[in-house]
Amino acid sequence: MIVLEWLFLTISPCDAAEPWQLGFQDAATPMMQGIIDLHHDIFFFLILILVFVSRILVRALWHFHYQKNPIPQRIVHGTTIEILWTIFPSIILMFIAIPSFALLYSMDEVVVDPAITIKAIGHQWYWTYEYSDYNSSDEESLTFDSYMIPEDDLELGQLRLLEVDNRVVVPAKTHLRIIVTSADVLHSWAVPSLGVKCDAVPGRLNQISILVQREGVYYGQCSEICGTNHAFSIVVEAVPRKDYGSRVSNQLIPQTGEA
Amino acid sequence: MAEPQPEKTLTLSQQYALEKEDKVGVDTKPVEVKEVENTVNATSEEVVAERDEEPPAASPKESTEVPAPAAEESSDSAPSAVVGGESSEASADAAETSNETAAEENTENAENSSEQEAVEEEAPEVKLETAPADFRFPTTNQTRHCFTRYIEYHRCVAAKGEDAPECDKFQKYYRSLCPGEWVERWNEQRENGTFPGPL
Numbered sequence A: 001m002i003v004l005e006w007l008f009l010t011i012s013p014c015d016a017a018e019p020w021q022l023g024f025q026d027a028a029t030p031m032m033q034g035i036i037d038l039h040h041d042i043f044f045f046l047i048l049i050l051v052f053v054s055r056i057l058v059r060a061l062w063h064f065h066y067q068k069n070p071i072p073q074r075i076v077h078g079t080t081i082e083i084l085w086t087i088f089p090s091i092i093l094m095f096i097a098i099p100s101f102a103l104l105y106s107m108d109e110v111v112v113d114p115a116i117t118i119k120a121i122g123h124q125w126y127w128t129y130e131y132s133d134y135n136s137s138d139e140e141s142l143t144f145d146s147y148m149i150p151e152d153d154l155e156l157g158q159l160r161l162l163e164v165d166n167r168v169v170v171p172a173k174t175h176l177r178i179i180v181t182s183a184d185v186l187h188s189w190a191v192p193s194l195g196v197k198c199d200a201v202p203g204r205l206n207q208i209s210i211l212v213q214r215e216g217v218y219y220g221q222c223s224e225i226c227g228t229n230h231a232f233s234i235v236v237e238a239v240p241r242k243d244y245g246s247r248v249s250n251q252l253i254p255q256t257g258e259a
Numbered sequence B: 001m002a003e004p005q006p007e008k009t010l011t012l013s014q015q016y017a018l019e020k021e022d023k024v025g026v027d028t029k030p031v032e033v034k035e036v037e038n039t040v041n042a043t044s045e046e047v048v049a050e051r052d053e054e055p056p057a058a059s060p061k062e063s064t065e066v067p068a069p070a071a072e073e074s075s076d077s078a079p080s081a082v083v084g085g086e087s088s089e090a091s092a093d094a095a096e097t098s099n100e101t102a103a104e105e106n107t108e109n110a111e112n113s114s115e116q117e118a119v120e121e122e123a124p125e126v127k128l129e130t131a132p133a134d135f136r137f138p139t140t141n142q143t144r145h146c147f148t149r150y151i152e153y154h155r156c157v158a159a160k161g162e163d164a165p166e167c168d169k170f171q172k173y174y175r176s177l178c179p180g181e182w183v184e185r186w187n188e189q190r191e192n193g194t195f196p197g198p199l
């Protein structure tokens, strides 16, 4: 009972990692849905092979036990079985490869034009986000740093090693272009629920396009070893489109006022 | 480029939208932005030669996006702010698209500046618009995309003068794509005459 209670209590309502989690986080993008589906597809074959191989193995051990079958067989060649065990695995491999490649290529294909561009710039150890679609000069832009909240400053209910001070606000159900780069060393911008993991390389701009299908708060962490505070976090907050508009313009006003 | 493809292609895209209900209803929204961009591209084709390949290359490839060039007949209504609108009604979108394309051709720059003012003055008017996907840069690596847009802008300015309205879109694009730090560095390099690109 305690175990059950403890199991259920750990299920948090947000899209973050849970203690003792074994499966995936809930998908919030078509990409993540595709990844989960592919995983399940492949698992089907995995179990098929596991059962088949175990059966052969156990059967061989059983029937050819030295007490039961003291005179060893001297078969070294069998054309039929060799053809079979070549053809059959290649068919299975094809069944795995086709959906796998389909997903792979559909993931980095940019089908439609994005509605907004957000730049995520990795630093040791925080992310800087730039929203420059609404700029009227080279300098002023909606830019902010997103630091992880240290363990001592956490408030009740906040997630340890996951919460940040400034979340990335994006509109839901909108095509986003995230441009990931770094200002110092390699980082990686990864959010499991969105099915996204993109290396941040200094001097290079990597693009990912995502479509968040539902509003929510999505947690991720840096996923490329980058120093002491590696695994500093990423929080994406998806809001309805109209709220996004007001969020951005509210933040834009003080920014332009300063600049 | 302005081959009129009327409502027929729209219904096609609507059919497509029915297959993937949730997602494609949203797809119609960025489409509108894209087509606007294409039309604008065509107006400034003398500046950068390769740009004018884009509309033909883009429209057959993505058949869902064709409806926009039906713009000729329509006229004047100013483009409404995109943010508040419901994204799911494709037909309303199409009407908006055609209106907007036509309007955009004439008043793109005027609208840009007025939009900027709107952003600063009244809060909830932000237009969701950014640099379109570029067929020259189809990969994950967008480094050259940003760099090219930056160069395109400065070439455009060199050819057309400091505040030529055709160049504004390139400026918007490179601001959207390039990290601010990069732009600052490049601006400095241009002032010192050490900029590494062809200007």
Ligand SMILES: [Cu+2]
Residues within 6 Å of the ligand: A186, A187, A188, A222, A223, A224, A225, A226, A227, A229, A230, A231, A232
């Ligand atoms: Cu790291």
